[in-house]
Amino acid sequence: MYITDHLTQAVAAALTELYGISVDAATITLQETRREFAGDYTLVVFPYVKQARKSPETVAQEIGAHVAAHLAEVSGFNVVKGFLNFEIADSYWVRFLADTAADERFGLVVPAVDDAPVVVEYSSPNTNKPLHLGHVRNNLLGWSLSRLLEAAGANVKKVNLVNDRGIHICKSMLAWMRYGNGETPESTGIKGDHLVGKYYVEFDKHYKDEVKALMEKGMDEEQAKREAPLMVEAQQMLKRWEEGDKEVRALWEKMNGWVYAGFDETYHRLGVGFDKVYYESNTYLLGKELVQKGLDLGVLFRKEDGSVWCDLTADGLDQKLLLRRDGTSVYMTQDLGTALLRHNDFGAERLIYVVGNEQDYHFKVLKLILGKLGFSWADKVYHLSYGMVELPNGKMKSREGTVVDADDLIDEMEKTAEEMSREHGKNDELTDEERKHLYHILALGALKYFILKLDPTKKMLFNPAESIDFNGNTGPFIQYTHARIRSIVRRAGESGGLKNEEGSHAIELNDKERQVIKILHSLPTTVRQAAAAYSPALVANYAYDLAKAFNSFYQDTPILREVEPALKALRVNICISVANALRNTMDILGIEVPERM
C-alpha cells in the first residue's frame, strides 16, 4: 500500500474524530504539492470548513496535527491558507526506492491471462493503396493501447480486419489490366502495396477524364460519374468477384498478395503485430441472419421496397439502412456480424475499436443496434476515436496525392537519425549491424513518441516541412537519458558496491533525489489512469517528466564519484530504478531503448 492511501485514510479518520464528518477515504483527493511550497502532498480543506465550522487555517492545522500524530511516515506539515501540506519522511522514500530498484518490471502488472480477453482491433487497412501517416497513427495507437492495457493487467488480443474486397480494389485491378503492361513488384522493383496504389491513382486519373468528356457532351455531373465506362466496368468486376468468377478472383488474389507482402514489411518496420487477422472477404456476408433476428424481435422493419431499416429516431438519430432493397448488406450489417463473431471467437470481456473520429456516428449506431438486438455486451464495445492527421493545408487525400507515405517517412527518419548520430560521433565502438539497429530504433523512437505523446482524441497537425525533432520533449531524449544511465549502471557493476549499505535508512535526501523518487513513486498510478483513459499520451508525458527530473539530478549530483558508500548505493539505485521505469514505459509506447548511443 502506498503512502497516499495511508494519508487519505488518516485524513478521513481525522475528519470523523475531530468534526464528526464521515467521508469515504476514496473520495479524498490529494495533490502533489507545488514546487514553490514545502511539502509532498497537499490536502485542500475548503470542502470541509463549512461542516467543521472553523476557519480554513484552523481546520488545516487540526487535521495536520491529527494525521502527523497517527502516521509515522508524516514527518511534518505546514499550512498556507486552506492548503495543508504534508511532508513525508525521507526514510519512506529510501525504503520505497530499495524495493523499486529490485523490481525489473516496476510499473507493469502481470497480465491476468486467464481473464476474458480485451480484444483490440486496429489497423484495418484497405488493400488498394499503401499506408500513410493516418494509418501510422492508428497502428501506433493500437499497438501502444494494447501494451498499456496489458501493463495494467488485462489479457489483450490484438486483431486486424483487412478490408480486402470492394469497389476500391476493383478500381486498382481494372487499371492494372488496362494500363499495367503486366508490371509486377519483381519486374519494377516497386513495393507491392505501392504498385497497387499506383494503379488506384491511375484509375482515378482516367476516370476523371472520362467524366469530363461526358460532361462536355452535355451530360450532368452525377450521371457522368455513374455512367463513365471505367466505373461501369469496375462495378461489373465487383459483381463478377461476388459471383466467384475465376479470372477476377485470380487477379484479385495476385494483387492482394502483393499488397500483403508490402504491408507486412511496413508493419514489421513499425514493430506492430496481431494475434488474429480477419479478412473482409470472409466476413462481409455476416450480419444478415442478425437482420432476420432483428425483424423477429421487432426492432427492425421492412419498407415497401423490401429494404430493411432500424429506426433510431427515439435515440435522437435517424433511420439506418441495414439491407438494401436487393437484399445485399451494407457496412453496418457486416460490422454487426463481425462484432458477434469476435465476441464469440474470444469470449471477449471488451471489444475495443481503434478507428478515426470520422466514424463516431457509425459506432454510436453500432452500439445502439447491438443493444436493440439483445446483446448484453453492447456496452462493452468501446470506440477509441482518434483525431485525424492533418497537414498545414488540410486533410490528407490518397487520390489527390496529398499524403505523407508511411514508408517514405520511416526512410527519412532513419536517414536523419543516422546523420544526427554521426554528428555526435559517440558510436565508434559499435558494429555496423548494431549501428544500423540504433538508427532504426532512434528513428522509430522519434516518430512514435511524436505521435503518441499527443492526446489520441485530438486532431494532429503534421508539417512535412519541419522535420520531427530529436531534441527536447522527444523519444530520443528519453532514449538518450536511458543510455546515459545504463552507462553508469554498467560502471557501478564493475566497481561493485550496488547493494544497500548499512545506515541507508538515515540518509537525508537532497531536493533533486527526492523529486526523482517521487516521480518514480507515481508510476503505478499513472499506468492505471492511462489505461482507464485509453491514453498512451499520459505514459509518454510521464516518461518525459521522469527523464527530465533525472537529468536535472544527474547534472549536479555525483553518483559514482560519491565517496560516502550508503549515498553512492542510493544514487545507483535511483539510476537502476529510473532506467527500468524508462524502459518499461517506453515499451508501453512500443519504443525500444538503447544501451548506448
Place this chain on the structure above:
RNA sequence: GGCCCUGUAGCUCAGCUGGAUAGAGCGAGAGUCUUCUAAACUCUAGGUCCUGCGUUCGAGUCGCAGCAGGGUCACCA
C-alpha cells in the same frame, strides 16, 4: 440545417475527477563540457486560457449563449 468534436505563449502541445502566482518543447536571447555520455543542464523574454453571461468560498476546467475551425448526417466503406 440537426448532431458531435476542437479553440491555452510566435509554432506544436500538457494541464487528472473545479483549488495556491497557468506549464513544457521548439523558436528567440544569455550562460555551463580538464570531472559518471552537452541528443544534456541552468537562466531570461513571451499569456484578455476565443468572447460574454452564469454556478461556486474558488473556473483554463462545470452550465448556457455566441464566434471561429473540423467531422458527420449515403441503398460508400
